[in-house]
Amino acid sequence: MNFVTLFERIDSTTKTSEKVLAIVEYLQSAAEAEKLLAVSVLMGYKPKRPVKTTDLRLWIAESTSIPLWLLEESYYVVGDLAETLALVLPQDRHTIEFKLFSILQDIIAMDGYLPAQQRAILEKYWSGLTGTSLFLFNKLLTGNFRVGVSRKLVIRALSNYLAMEEAVVEHRMMGRWDPFQESFTTLFHQEILKDKHFLPYPFFLAYPVELSFFDSAVISDWIIEPKLDGIRGQIIIRQDEVFIWSRGEDLMTDKFVEFQELQCILPNGTVLDGEIIPWKDGRPLDFQRMQTRIARKNITKRSLDEVPLVMVCYDILEWKGKDLRGKPLMERRKLLAEILSRYPVYNILRLSEIKHFTSWDEAASFRADARQHNAEGLMLKHKESVYEVGRKRGNWWKWKTDPMSVDGVLIYAQSGHGRRANLYTDYTFAVWDEGTLVPFAKAYSGLTDKELLQIDYWIKRNTIEKFGPVRRVKPELVFELAFEGINHSARHKSGIALRFPRIARWRQDKTAQEANTKQDLLTLIQSFDESTR
The missing domain is CATH 3.30.470.30 (DNA ligase/mRNA capping enzyme)
Known part of the structure; x- marks a missing residue:
């Protein structure tokens, strides 16, 4: 089994047991040089993105003879650059085998190359990979690879494969380790582990x-x-x-x-x-x-x-x-x-x-x-x-303790990613400051799928202005935002920053004029400052 097949098996099921089995069977059959790299990628390892996304879009437009404006519009609809690149490339050529080790080595090496050298390597893969292989290459290239497994699930699969307790495996996988420098022997051999005195315990x-x-x-x-x-x-x-x-x-x-x-x-x-x-x-x-x-x-x-x-x-x-x-x-x-x-x-x-x-x-x-x-x-x-x-x-x-909350007005919206790529789900909110709406927070979680569809429908019909993927909308919808902390911030236009903001509910019972003010937030900050003196 190669890494592409592993990804397809994981992506095709929601059952934890089947995902664990797929990883174990991959480890049993994969080349030694690939196994640890695959584990690290599944657990979130990703090389630094070596190529600017503007160059990627320009080169793919030139390679496919697609007008750049049309590629840009396609990107906004799809919502994911790696998927967009895979969709617009021809799918009838498959001359390169997907080898995770060599692909990651090439991506890492490209960071020090001139643009012409980078493009030559990319076009080699773009012309030689198809289907899932091409999609995965683009995902690794753009640094956006994600698959439906948690770190804990990968640990469980490793535990099964190595016949080791999960707690022991977890301990060995702690910390930052280089998958190109390590091996299963250096990570899991008991005698070698004794030298790694810097490792923490799993939390x-x-x-x-x-x-x-x-x-x-x-x-x-x-x-x-x-x-x-x-x-x-x-x-x-x-x-x-x-x-x-x-x-x-x-x-x-x-x-x-x-x-x-x-x-x-x-x-x-x-x-x-x-x-x-x-x-x-x-x-x-x-x-x-x-x-x-x-x-x-x-x-x-x-x-x-x-x-x-x-x-x-x-x-x-x-x-x-x-x-x-x-x-x-x-x-x-x-x-x-x-x-x-x-x-x-x-x-x-x-x-x-x-x-x-x-x-x-x-x-x-x-x-x-x-x-x-x-x-x-x-x-x-x-x-x-x-x-x-x-x-x-x-x-x-x-x-x-219960989160704090504030009522803000939706003023900007942007398309989401993944399954939300065709919906406007990422929002910017504002509060009143002497009669003007001032942006103070962004949030994208907390609404139901039904509410997202309703709001998306409303956004598309109440857009005032477009800035690339962002839409400025009529300042009419009010949302209650929950957050864990609040403080002054010179980095934000409002002078205020919220910690962990998320949408608590859609306030359909309120008009925009009834939203909170900047002074309300400043008073909240002051009250905490005074209480902790």
């Missing part, structure tokens, strides 16, 4: 709490902590080095320089789990300030002074080289408290606070006002819980 993730939980849960059996707004991470001290990993498997050691001194304080074989947050003058700072600091190429002394970071620790996974994940949480927590009190780390490591509530109603009251306490809600963890792998129900729950 244990919490599920949103279910209402049925409160019917039987005894509050005294649970550790309850404020849910903080930061970056979940692990700090690793091994072989006199410090490594900081985010939950998204990003190695962020160079961004979190405050923690480098831990290699001189804590013993080798220490792994801490917690939330990295900006902290100054005894309280958390706005999360956005940390994001701004992380985005900077160089961390200056001024950045360190203005936005110092700490890790609020709530778990210890390894101590003096011993894996503690199988110990009960209360036992791990007791050891963690002893360590943080024994070593001089208070300025960069803080023990997470345990909230003591007498009832779930009392906890619910705190959760409702969590933002006033610099929190997003509550974390509920069973005292006897071991540290599991991935997102599991039962022992760890997150109980987030």
